[in-house]
Amino acid sequence: MLEIKNLSKTYGDGTKALKNVSFNLEDGEFLVIIGLSGSGKSTLLRCINRLVEPTSGSITWNGADICAAKGADLRKIRSQIGMVFQHFNLxxxxxxxxxxxxxxxxxxxxxxxxxxxxxxxxxxxxxxxxxxxxxxxxxxxxxxxxxxxxxxxxxxxxxxxxxPLMVLADEPVASLDPVLAHTILGYIERMNQEQNITVICSLHYLDLVQRYATRVIGLKDGEIVYRGTGEDIRQMTDREFKEIYGEEAERVNAGKPVKGAGL
Amino acid sequence: MKNIAPIILSLIFPGAGHLYRKHIQRGLLIILSFTSIIGLSISRISLLAHRYEGFFPVLKKAFSNNPGFIIFLFLFTVLLWIWIAIDSVKYSTLKKRPGVFVLILVIFFGLGWQISEIDVVKAAVQMPDAWKPLSKVLWPWKAAITYKTEELTGGADLVIDDPDYVLPALNRTEGKPFVETDPRWGSLSTLDKNNEIVKGTSITVRGSGFTPGEVGEVWWLDSISNEFRPREGGQYLSVTPDSEGKFEFTMTLPYRLIPPSAQGVQINRVEIRQVRRVGGPIPADPLKLTIARMVETIFMGMMATIFGIILSIPVSFLAARNIMSGSWITVAVYYFVRTVLNIIRSIEPLIWALIAVVWVGLGPFAGILALTIHSVAALGKLYSEGIESIDPGPIEAIKATGADSIQTIMFAIIPQMIPPFVSFSIYRWDINVRMSTIIGLVGGGGIGFLLVQYIRLLDYQAAGIAVWFIAVTVAILDYVSAEIRRKFI
Known part of the structure; x- marks a missing residue:
């Protein structure tokens, strides 16, 4: 079980990427994080394996305090958390x-x-x-x-x-075409279902979110603005989805399709 | 009406009209250009008439020295003056009018032509004269080979002015050259009171036992064995033996002053000398020296590159922005190192070589030192840019697997650094060898040292050999370095 409490991250230049984010996640869930570019998704994922140092708050995973881990302990935790990146990072x-x-x-x-x-x-x-x-x-x-x-x-x-016991996937299919997206997410889903690996994945496209998520968190400006289960998100309309992405996106979307919203 | 002010201002001082119309940048540029044109014109005109004083005498003298230049300068300056005045009214930010700058460029071109003493006529006229040494440089290979030689000499003594003196009998030995004269005495040519030549005795010279068909030189040895080649009709005397190795010719005894202090019988000698090639061609000194120096040059470049690489690696980390952005101290170090590298790099290796020669004396070590200094600066900058361009993505990914920092360096940083590192190093080796070919010009060793000596001795063929070796080596190196770099990226 992953417990995140009051997690905040302020970057050196003053950008507040995360503000008091708290949520719990049972083992074996497929959590999808949605939100605009710059809403803090990547920062949140990187705080979980400490590629980014959180400014305050706590992250506890199966009883281990990730935020306090140092040296060999931290590396052991990291070795149990797989990570998949948007730009592959090979x-x-x-x-x-x-x-x-x-x-x-x-x-x-x-x-x-x-x-x-x-x-x-x-x-x-x-x-x-x-x-x-x-x-x-x-x-x-x-x-x-x-x-x-x-x-x-x-x-x-x-x-x-x-x-791994947990996989973090930072927009794993954003650089790929839709057919490949299902293939890639299929592999991740199989790990999730066959080996009960917890998955935390950020995604942009509503149909992908609806297809794979068992739980959903919406981030906006570093704050959680939506929490739901897989069922909730499958009943969500485009309009509600847009609201998570913010009025700004909606307004741009009225004129021409906005890439960030992905609708 | 509102156009009058800028025109008048521009006529009084070109560029002022633009300032008046608030086109500050253009106005300042025009003022700067125009004043430098006027300044340069005045200095060039007074140089053309450097011993004259007063406005008109100077102008007159300068005009007679170089009328084309003065007319050009006068016409175009006046044209520019008027053009600037018109431009000051017509120019607006909406409409680009580059004409005035084209005109300024034309005037600068004319000034440049005169200042740099360009002389097309001279280049054309002197081309045929230059062709002779140049052709030696272009095809120098005659000087690259030489032969071992063997001298075949035979001679006979003569008594001067004393028919009664009896010389020892000549004895003929089989297989050795033999020379005899008839008669065995004579009088040397002399000068009379009017400095006219009075011809000496004419003698017949016979010889045998020489190499058939090979030209032999005729030499004269006077009584104190000073030797010289006598001439007849302006040509050196020479003789070609027939198929049996025999010859016969007549010659007049040459002019030779017998010093008044000379005592006793004067015996002179005529000698026939044949020079013959023995064996096949062997490399001549210029070729051997060039090869030795070329090897030295390549190794100079290599050593300088190796030292440069070793020294620039630590420096490059200090000059990489992404590594030094931690605190204000590291940022200060970064700027300091960058500035020092830029200064060192902006001083040419030839100048470093001059300094190094003072430091460690003439020779290849001075060249290596100079090239190393420059290489550290150049490679330090290139490597640091290589470090700056490392993709942070893989580093993040490798860290995320739980790797420690040494593993991260080995798996994520080194593989990314190798291609630029290898590429820059080979490129630098290429540059260093090329540089070490000329660093000898200032005493830094290598082939340049040899080349400049040959040129000063006017030995253009030997110089040509050096030039050929430089060209071929640089071309091969260019190709090889390009190939290696292509493979590594």
Missing amino acids: VKRLSVLNNVLSGRLGRVNTWKSLYYKFSKKDYEDAFSALKKVGITQQAYKRADELSGGQQQRVGIARAIMQE
């Missing part, structure tokens, strides 16, 4: 296989990993992760030779390699 010059293997970095001997040496089991697991996302053929190619959809599969394989 190491472009490394092979696909090495990118997947990097998912194990939190659990292997530092000195061995420095010259890219992993155990036989690590290699077997990496291939099975690649098999799960269907790109075993590409294992020895350089990551930047792959198409966008294939790169995101590598990103997911890297997360699978972590054998």
Whole structure:
């Protein structure tokens, strides 16, 4: 169970990205965070694995205080949380296989990993992760030779390699076309359903939210403006969805389609 | 009516009209251009007539020295003056009128032509004269090879002015060249009171045992063995033996002053010398020296690059904005390092070499030192830009897997840094070798040292060999470095 209490983040330049965000999440949920660009979704996700340091508030996960964790403890927590990024964030010059293997970095001997040496089991697991996302053929190619959809599969394989208890996905399909979006989210959903992995995922498109979410949080200017279950969101109309995204988006949307709203 | 003021102002002082109409930037630019045109014109005209004083005498002298320039300057300056006045009225921010600046550029071009002493006629006229040394530079390979030689010499003594003196009998040895003269005495050519040549005795010279068909030089040795080649009709005497190695020719005894202090019998000698190639072609000194210096040059470039890389890596981190943006101290260090790098980089390696020569003396080490200093500055900047352009995404992703900082560097930062690092380093090696070819001009060692010596000795063929080696090496290096860089990106 993940408990977030009064989480706030103010950046060095004074931007208030998160203001007193609180919510609880049971294990095995598929939480979708919706909100405009700049509403704090990415910051919230990155606070959970401390890629961004929260200014105040607390995050407790299965009894462990994430905010207080340091050094080896923090790395152990991070190794249990997989992360998938909008721009894939693969190491472009490394092979696909090495990118997947990097998912194990939190659990292997530092000195061995420095010259890219992993155990036989690590290699077997990496291939099975690649098999799960269907790109075993590409294992020895350089990551930047792959198409966008294939790169995101590598990103997911890297997360699978972590054998995570939770997966954070920061707009994982925003750079991909709609057909690929379902494929990618399908992999994440399978992890969620088959292994009971908690998923926290930010999404833009209402139909995707309705299809995958078991719970939904709406963020606006760093504050939670909507909480609902999967059922709630499936009954939501476009109009209500727009309200979460704010009047501003709606007004722009009246003239021509706004990319941020994704409607 | 409102157009009158700017026109009059502009005629009084070009550019003032624009200021009056609040086109400050354009006005200032025009004032600056116009005053520099006037200033330059005055200085050039007074230089053309530098020993004259007073307005009209100077103008007159300058006109007679270079009428084209004076007419050009006068016409276009007046035209510009009027144009500026018109422009001050017609110009508006809506309508771009570049004409006045085109005119200013034309005048500057004319001034530049005169100041830089451009002389197309000279270039055309002197082309044929320049062709001779240039052709040697373009095809210098005759000087690249040489042959071992062997000298075949045979000679016979003569008594001067004393027919009664008996010289020892000549003995002929088989397989050795043999020369005899008939008669075995004679009188040297002398000068009479009017400095006219009085011809000496004519003798017949016979020889045998020489190499058939090979030209032999005729040499004269006087009584104290000073040797020289006698001439007849302006040409050096020479002889070509027939197919049996024999020859016969007649010559007049050459002019030679017998010093009054000379005592006793004067014996002179005539010698026939044949120079013959032995064996195949061998590399000549210029070729050997050039190759040795070229190797030195390449290694100078390599050493300077290696030192440059080693020293610039730590510097580059201090000069990378994304790494140094932590606190005001690091930002201050960043700006300091950047400024120092920029200053070092803006001073040419040749000037650094001059300083290094004072420091460690002539030779390749001075060149390496100069190139290293410049390389550190250049590579430091390039590397720091490579560090700045690192994508933070993968770093974030690797951190998120629970990797520690060493693993993050190894997996996310190093792979991103290698391509620019390798590319910049090879590029710098390329530049350093190219630079070390000329750094010798100021005493920094390498092939430039040799080249400048050959040019000063007017040995254009040897210089040509050096130039060829530089060109070929640089071309190969250019290709190789481009290939390596292409593979690494």
